Amino acid sequence: MWAMGQTGRVVYKYMNSLKPNDNIRTLSRKEQVTIFRLRTQHAPLNYHLNRINPQHPPMCPLCNDQFETTEHLLLHCPNLDDLRQDLLPPTPDITNILYSTTDQLKNTSKFYHMAMGRRANAHRLLDLRRRRRI
Numbered sequence: 001m002w003a004m005g006q007t008g009r010v011v012y013k014y015m016n017s018l019k020p021n022d023n024i025r026t027l028s029r030k031e032q033v034t035i036f037r038l039r040t041q042h043a044p045l046n047y048h049l050n051r052i053n054p055q056h057p058p059m060c061p062l063c064n065d066q067f068e069t070t071e072h073l074l075l076h077c078p079n080l081d082d083l084r085q086d087l088l089p090p091t092p093d094i095t096n097i098l099y100s101t102t103d104q105l106k107n108t109s110k111f112y113h114m115a116m117g118r119r120a121n122a123h124r125l126l127d128l129r130r131r132r133r134i
């Protein structure tokens with residue numbers, strides 16, 4: 001079931017160390033990768049990219065908050081409030097969105113992908129504006 005390349009093997013190892021009742025096991029592979037990335041803060045967000053490359057601005061492209069962290073995207077960005085209301089629990093926190101029921105983990109994964117789409121659009125606009133200024 002997990003016969004795939006190097007990346008897959010890393011996830012496989014992790015899966016073996018999971019508690020038997022962790023609902024991440026019940027998700028599709030794509031959803032598993034998403035939840036795993038969010039749990040380990042390995043989503044490609046600006047705060048984390050900035051730590052690898054200091055030239056990369058760390059702020060949130062959606063609201064210009066100083067740092068676009070995993071927590072900011074999931075819990076705080078005001079420009080994702082509508083998605084949050086649709087897909088996350090009324091008072092979201094890391095536990096109830098990332099270590100939760102199968103349905104919630106699926107919705108958290110959906111939230112992430114929709115947020116990343118919105119964020120990519122915001123980045124495109126920022127790039128356009130920057131280029132016009134040059």
Ligand SMILES: [Zn+2]
Nearest residue numbers: 060062063077
């Ligand atoms: Zn934001």
